[in-house]
Amino acid sequence: MPSYLPGSNTPGSERPPASYASVAHTARVYDYLLGGKDNFAVDRDAAEQAIRINPDIVPTARANRAFLVRTTSYLAGQAGIRQFLDIGTGLPTNNNIHEVAQSIAPESRIVYVDRDPIVLTHARALLSGVPEDATDYIEADLREPGKILAEAARTLDFGRPVAIMLIAILHLILDRDDPYDLVSQLVNAVVPGSYVVISHAASDIDTGAMISMANRLNELMAQQAVPRTYREVAAFFAGLDLVEPGLVRIPEWRPASVSEAAVRAQMWGAIGRRP
Numbered sequence: 001m002p003s004y005l006p007g008s009n010t011p012g013s014e015r016p017p018a019s020y021a022s023v024a025h026t027a028r029v030y031d032y033l034l035g036g037k038d039n040f041a042v043d044r045d046a047a048e049q050a051i052r053i054n055p056d057i058v059p060t061a062r063a064n065r066a067f068l069v070r071t072t073s074y075l076a077g078q079a080g081i082r083q084f085l086d087i088g089t090g091l092p093t094n095n096n097i098h099e100v101a102q103s104i105a106p107e108s109r110i111v112y113v114d115r116d117p118i119v120l121t122h123a124r125a126l127l128s129g130v131p132e133d134a135t136d137y138i139e140a141d142l143r144e145p146g147k148i149l150a151e152a153a154r155t156l157d158f159g160r161p162v163a164i165m166l167i168a169i170l171h172l173i174l175d176r177d178d179p180y181d182l183v184s185q186l187v188n189a190v191v192p193g194s195y196v197v198i199s200h201a202a203s204d205i206d207t208g209a210m211i212s213m214a215n216r217l218n219e220l221m222a223q224q225a226v227p228r229t230y231r232e233v234a235a236f237f238a239g240l241d242l243v244e245p246g247l248v249r250i251p252e253w254r255p256a257s258v259s260e261a262a263v264r265a266q267m268w269g270a271i272g273r274r275p
Contacts, residue, residue, distance in 0.1 A: 023222045026172065027090040027119055033061035046220040054213035056206060056264045060250075063265035064199050067250040068167050069095045071197045071271055074243075074254065075163045076104040079273075081195060083162040085152055087142050087186075088169030089114040097165065098135050109134050111152045115141040142169060143177055145185040161193040168267070170236065171201040172225045183236050192274050195243075198236055199250050199269035201227035210266055233268045240272030 024046035028039040032047045039047075050057050075081040082105055086097050089112040101108040112135070114120065120139050136155040140148050149158070156162055164186050173179035187196060203210060203226075210227060218224050234247050245253065250269035255261035 024217075024220050025116070025118075025222050026225075027114075027116055029217075029221070030061060030090060030168075033058055034065060046217060049220065050213050050217055053216060054206070054209040054266075056209065056266055057213065059263050060265040060267055063251045063263050064168055064267055064269075065095070066260070067199055067253055067267075067269050068097070068165070069100055070254055070256075071269075072097050072100040072163075072165075073104065074271070075195055075197070076101040076108055079163075079195065081161055081163045082108050083156045083160060084108065084110045084165060085113070085148075085156060085162055085186075086110065086165040086167070087113040087148065088167065088172070089119060089137075090168075102134070107134075109155050111136045111138060111155050113138045113140050113142075113148055113152075115139060142166075142173060142182060145182055145189070149186070149189050158190060160191065161195070162190045163195045163197060164190065166196065166198045166236075168199050168201070170198060171227050172223055174224065174226055180235060180238075184238075187240070187274060190274060194274045196237070196240060196272045196274070197269075198233065198272075199267050200233045200236075201225070202230070202233070202249075202266050202268050203227040204229045205249065205266045205268075206264075227266075230268055233270075237270060237272040239274075241275050243271040243273060246270060 022042060024043045028043040029047045029050075032039040032044050072084070075084070084097050084101055097112075098108070098110040101110060117139065120137060136152070138148060138151045140151065142148075166183070170179050170183070173182065183196070214225070214227060230247065237247070247268055247270040249265055250267045251263040251265050252261050253269050
């Protein structure tokens with residue numbers, strides 16, 4: 001999944017490169033929160049500090065994964081989408097996009113994008129038994145939309161609708177890098193009938209615990225981030241038609257049960273369709 005963890009309300013900067021084993025990394029901390037094993041002691045320590053400050057980070061991480069599965073199922077099933085561009089993939093876990101989409105529509109094509117070499121290694125192993133013309137992995141940064149689109153065109157046909165999956169990645173793009181323009185460039189590159197899925201750390205849900213945790217994580221993490229308000233997240237969907245129920249807390253987006261909808265989660269999420 002996607003690099004997930006929220007950061008402070010004040011845009012920061014990415015730290016200089018460091019040993020993977022000496023500085024916590026978003027993808028590996030997220031993996032730990034999901035119960036995975038692809039993490040180091042420094043990641044586990046950062047995650048445990050976050051949990052002590054804000055225990056809801058664990059159900060939030062799990063709700064975000066469930067949101068990914070539900071939105072992918074909707075797109076491959078009800079919406080009839082057969083092409084997925086997942087930017088900010090993170091370490092593979094259960095129910096990855098190609099597994100969910102291809103279980104519904106085997107002809108689905110998926111391109112994964114992440115900039116972390118360790119994620120690339122895991123992704124190559126995950127995709128080793130999948131037909132090369134149906135899936136691909138690109139090592140690139142969301143801040144390089146031109147590169148992403150050019151390389152994704154090896155697998156995806158941008159003359160047909162595409163689902164752009166931005167799951168828990170936009171809060172890792174600081175304001176100085178203009179995340180709204182990056183999303184706009186991606187949306188403008190796909191045809192009408194395409195979709196954009198976004199989940200984003202919220203600065204206005206359980207604000208006190210979120211900000212305290214975020215500030216601590218930004219001291220520990222290799223990547224800096226900024227959670228945003230409901231209104232700020234809604235602005236990413238400018239010009240798109242929101243799929244019901246619109247922008248909501250991620251467990252409230254078409255949950256399978258009342259109990260699933262009630263999960264405590266500190267992220268906003270929605271699907272938008274390009275008219």
